[in-house]
Amino acid sequence: MTDSADVCVVGAGAGGAVLAAELAEGGARVTLLEQGPAHDPDGFTARPPEMMAKLYRDAGQTATLGSPPILLPVGRGLGGTTLVNSGTCFRTPAHVLERWAREFALDLDEASLAPCFERVESALSVAEVAPDLAGENAAVARRGAERLGWSHGYLRRNARGCVGSGVCAFGCPTSAKQHTGITYIPRARAAGARIVTGADVKRVIVRSGRAVGVEAHVAGRGSVEVRAPVVALACGTIHTPVLLDRSRVPDPSGERGRNLSLHPATAAFALMDDVVDMARGVPQSFFVDEFAREGVMLEGVAGPPAYAAMALPLTGERHDAAMANYRHLAQFGLMVSDQSRGRVRTVGRHPVIRYDLCAADLARFRAGLGRLRELFEAAGAREVYLPLPAGVEPEHAQPGDLKLMAFHPLGTARADGRPGHGVTDGRLAVRGVRGLYLADGSVVPSALGVNPQLTIMALATRLADTLLDRSGTPSAPGARAGTVALANGHLNTKEVLCPS
DSSP states (O other), X not given: OEEEOSEEEEOOSTTHHHHHHHHHHTTOOEEEEESSOOOOGGGOOOOHHHHHHXXXXXXXXXXXXXXXXXXXXXXXXXXXXXXXXXXXXOOOOHHHHHHHHHHHOOOOOHHXXXXXXXXXXXXXXXXXXXXXXXXXXXXXXXXXXXXXXXXXXXXEEEBSSOOOOSOGGGOOTTSOBOOTTTTHHHHHHHTTOEEEESEEEEEEEEETTEEEEEEEEETTTEEEEEXXXXXXXXXXXXXXXXXXXXXXXXXXXXXXXXXXXOOEEEEEEEEOSSXXXXXXXXXXXXXXXXXXXXXXXXXXXXXXXXXXXXXXXXOHXXXXXXXXXXXXXXXXXXXXXXXXXXXXEEETTEEEXXXXXXXHHHHHHHHHHHHHHHHHHHTTOSEEEOSSOTTOOGGGOOGGGOOEEEOOOBOTTOBOSSTTTOSBOTTOBBTTSBTEEEOSGGGOOSOOSSOOHHHXXXXXXXXXXXXXXXXXXXXXXXXXXXXXXXTTOOOTTOOOOSOO
């Protein structure tokens, strides 16, 4: 079977869904292919083990090889990881954009990206969490931060009508979280985009140095070829380089699969005198950014009893005793803006992720764990449970002592404005093949220090404006007068959303 489009987008997460909607609304014929299913929120049971198996790739068991191993759960389905993240929305910090301009020659700054961020935030209904909705878990952290005089605040999130179900990471049962599956995907479909789920893309078709479509296997339909003069991959930081490898796309930079940053993270629990009921309220609703410039961000994390039972860094009778006091448990997380860099290699058709924690990041975890303890003690904790083996103090922790997860893989096809340096250029075009673009976390050139979903969405919005160019001269093979002319064409009916 064959299909034709102006643009074929692969992946329906933070980047792909945004790009598909913007292009379709701009007049392009768009086909979006998503490997995972469309999830029915009526089936979101709030039971962590069941939802992990349903909503995450590999049942949430994706992990890195290295010292230490790090669990790296990513979502799968319409919405991608936006379906299962905590909804936290930070704009790219100004100092990060300044670094990108200085080190990677990228023409990005706060002023040029502001319209992109504004459009995304409007589409996602981004707003600050109200204190009463944040819950007692956030109140514990706030009390500690205020007593210590540390900079802090309530997080901004993409939610409408949130009731504080406490299970953001396991599928919002009320559809309050405005993930791309319920925001941008309906917009794309309404504008005429074809949305195909269960589509396992085998390769990008490249002829004479130009991407001309993709080959996929679609569940229930067999092999499908989508012919398109523009292909945009948004498979995620781990799987985009794998698809590029499998498609034998040239890599003149030699950087593909390298430069992986993760924002490795961990969390501590505390036993409080007062009832906390951590699953009541928004799990990630509060932050402490006192140490952000040092590469350490403290953010809320919480969940229902089944989650706490898996996450508590205790065993045996101590674990039993802590769970018996679940209603009095509080939890807060620590995220490191990492200097460590990993690599994604392709073995067969699958990614193998290698990542080793460097000495500088180990020092950040040592300091951060000490500060988590200090935060809880200032809040009045009776006991603090650090994610370390018994008898190991934070200042003496070694990589093998740490119990880490990560949620923000970035950089494996990073953008760089200098010829020969980045896998993609400043316009997110893949070097070495015309008509091929990337629209996910793989293009983000460095760790952000904050949750990246808004950054990825803003860059996808900017890419859509680049593809819906204004020169009025159709040049993309297959572009037709009266539809949309990509790469060098324009649409008179579409206003500029943000500078490109």
